[in-house]
Amino acid sequence: MNDDTNDIGFNSIIGGAFFVSSVVAGITSISISKYDRKIKKSSFIRNVLFLILCVVCLLVVIVIGKIHLWGALAFFFLYVVYICCIFLSEMYVRGEEKYSNCEEGMIDDYMLDLPMVCDMKKGEELSCEQLRVPLLVNKDDIQSEKQKKIAFVLRKVVYILELPLDIPRKLTIPNVSQEKWSKPFGVVSITLAPLLLILIWDFIGPKTRIWAYGISGLIGLACGVVVFFTSDGLNPPKKFNFLWLGLGFFMSITWTYILAEELISLLVSMGLILGISPSILGLTVLAWGNSLGDLVANVTLAKSGGPRGAQVALCGCYAGPIFNTLVGLGLSLIFTTWKAFPSSYIVPMDSTIYETMGFLLLGLLWALVILPKRDMRLDKFFGIGLLAIYLCFLFLKLARALGFIDFQISP
Numbered sequence: 001m002n003d004d005t006n007d008i009g010f011n012s013i014i015g016g017a018f019f020v021s022s023v024v025a026g027i028t029s030i031s032i033s034k035y036d037r038k039i040k041k042s043s044f045i046r047n048v049l050f051l052i053l054c055v056v057c058l059l060v061v062i063v064i065g066k067i068h069l070w071g072a073l074a075f076f077f078l079y080v081v082y083i084c085c086i087f088l089s090e091m092y093v094r095g096e097e098k099y100s101n102c103e104e105g106m107i108d109d110y111m112l113d114l115p116m117v118c119d120m121k122k123g124e125e126l127s128c129e130q131l132r133v134p135l136l137v138n139k140d141d142i143q144s145e146k147q148k149k150i151a152f153v154l155r156k157v158v159y160i161l162e163l164p165l166d167i168p169r170k171l172t173i174p175n176v177s178q179e180k181w182s183k184p185f186g187v188v189s190i191t192l193a194p195l196l197l198i199l200i201w202d203f204i205g206p207k208t209r210i211w212a213y214g215i216s217g218l219i220g221l222a223c224g225v226v227v228f229f230t231s232d233g234l235n236p237p238k239k240f241n242f243l244w245l246g247l248g249f250f251m252s253i254t255w256t257y258i259l260a261e262e263l264i265s266l267l268v269s270m271g272l273i274l275g276i277s278p279s280i281l282g283l284t285v286l287a288w289g290n291s292l293g294d295l296v297a298n299v300t301l302a303k304s305g306g307p308r309g310a311q312v313a314l315c316g317c318y319a320g321p322i323f324n325t326l327v328g329l330g331l332s333l334i335f336t337t338w339k340a341f342p343s344s345y346i347v348p349m350d351s352t353i354y355e356t357m358g359f360l361l362l363g364l365l366w367a368l369v370i371l372p373k374r375d376m377r378l379d380k381f382f383g384i385g386l387l388a389i390y391l392c393f394l395f396l397k398l399a400r401a402l403g404f405i406d407f408q409i410s411p
Helices: 006-031 041-064 069-096 104-113 145-170 183-204 210-230 241-274 278-304 306-340 352-373 380-402
Strands: none
Touching: 006 041, 006 278, 006 306, 006 352, 006 380, 041 069, 041 306, 041 352, 069 306, 183 210, 183 241, 241 278, 278 306, 278 352, 278 380, 352 380
16 A cells, blocks of 8 residues: 555565465475375365466556556455355355265264364263373473573563553553453543544545544543443443444554554565565565465364365465455555545556466466366375475576576566
């Protein structure tokens, strides 16, 4: 959304989609290759084809060089089409398997696939060995006094470092959970939340007049007075709880935006200091950081969740980038085109994004061709091929950054 850093946004979205669909999918496939697990062909092909469609649509927007508000809305609502396709296909599959899934043998196989009851049979008591979890141990018996002192000091240091950011966050995000409810924090947060929202709007939108701050301050003050006289210090408010939850969620999104804005500014500063293009940093550092959670979660689920876990993990390698592209980038395009309305938003020109999209499409085509040919088995050949494509992409980026290769790609 920022005119100075919008190329980072495009590159981080495409780079993250490439990383998840190649590196995460490749490592997931290699990690469970010894189990000889297969996935459903229909759902896999559906997800890959839809991700290819998303990339092609985005490529068309970049080649044209501009996008209107209606185009951004259409790009965003492609995700609604994707959800409808999933719903209809799953309803069709459930209709076909309605009677077969009711058989006793199928139910037992399904229970055996669950990670937490993988060895449990009917009539047996749960045990730590059956659940494959370690016995609970007392940390005080293991940690020495010196280790506990070091841990205590580190916790204090982290607490002090987080304090300048933690206090404003708590003072603007209402928390109505029974465990963390505090009447003073509740009153202050409901009072200051409107002021923070108008302040953020002043940064991303047109300059706000002074009367807008006055109105938001009066609204916050009125809400704070109501909360003060209708709540107590022990129990959170029970009436209109959904409004509290909605405001807490919205303020959490606002703080996520603030932190993301600072992260982007930090990447730009690193690029200027080190002489590296910010778009390359967004393509690598930001994309990798955003995708590490997918890597850990998908690999863990594939290894411990049985055949169903492998199915969900690999589908997530393609459904996640679809969501990030259509919803994450789609919402950003809606906001930027709304600011430029009735004119079109000019898409930033960056020749390196064509290379990334080309390698991304190559990885998707590899998955679309190789996996069906290998009877939908997740093996090392499939995973190594995806990793090789990504390593070739990194080699090209490194060679260009060091000046060994110098060429430009234009539409």
